[in-house]
Amino acid sequence: MCQCSLAAYAEARAERTGPDNNIIVLANSILKDSHVAEIFPPKIGSSTVEYLAAKVIKERCRRTGKPIPIVELLPIREDQGFLVVRCAEFGAYTRHGKLILGVYGGYEVYWRFDCSRNEYIKAKEDWYLGLVQ
Numbered sequence: 001m002c003q004c005s006l007a008a009y010a011e012a013r014a015e016r017t018g019p020d021n022n023i024i025v026l027a028n029s030i031l032k033d034s035h036v037a038e039i040f041p042p043k044i045g046s047s048t049v050e051y052l053a054a055k056v057i058k059e060r061c062r063r064t065g066k067p068i069p070i071v072e073l074l075p076i077r078e079d080q081g082f083l084v085v086r087c088a089e090f091g092a093y094t095r096h097g098k099l100i101l102g103v104y105g106g107y108e109v110y111w112r113f114d115c116s117r118n119e120y121i122k123a124k125e126d127w128y129l130g131l132v133q
Contacts (some may be wrong), residue, residue, distance in 0.1 A: 001120055002030060002073050003040055005085035005109040008073065008125055010044035012107055016127075026072040026090075027053045055090050056058045058099040067093040071106070080122060082110040105129040 001103055010023055023044070027097070031040065031051055042049055052060075052070075074086040088106040092099060105128050111120040 001076065001084065001111055002085055004122070005111075006040065006049075006071075006073060007044050008109050008122065009087040010047050010049070012125065012127070014045055014047060021047050022051045023047050024068060024070045025049060025051045026057065026070050027051045027074055028125055030073050030075065041103045053105065054099055060092045061099065063093055067091040067102070069104070070101075079110070082112050083120065085109045085111070092104060 006025070013021060013023070025040075039048070041049060057068065057070060068091070070090050070092050072088045074088055077084050077086075078104065086106055086108050089104040090101040090102055091104055094100065107125065107127055109125045110123045112123045113119070114121045
C-alpha cells in the first residue's frame, strides 16, 4: 500500500510540476527494514526515486548550500473506514550543522478494502498544505 501511495504521489507531482522531477524519499523507520526497501521502485514514470538517510540528505544540503525537496512516507492511519497513507513534503536544509525539515505540505492517499475484488483500492487522493491533523 505504501509503494502504491508513493507511485500515486509521484504521478500527481509530475502532473503538478511537470515531468522529469527526481524524488528524494527520507529513509525512515518504515523503510528501514531492508526487505521493505527492496520493493520500493528506483523509478516511477519519468521520475528517478532516491531513498536517502537523514545523514546523507544533510551532507547533500551542506554540499550544495541549497534546500532540497524531500518526501517522507508516514505511518498508515485509519480515518472513517479508510486506510490513509500520507506523503509529507519537506524542504531540507542545514543550519549550524543540523538538518532542518521545513514542512511544505503533502499528499494523502485513501484506500478502502473492496470485498468483491479481495484487495485494497484507491478511493481518493488529495494535496494538503502545511500540517494536517
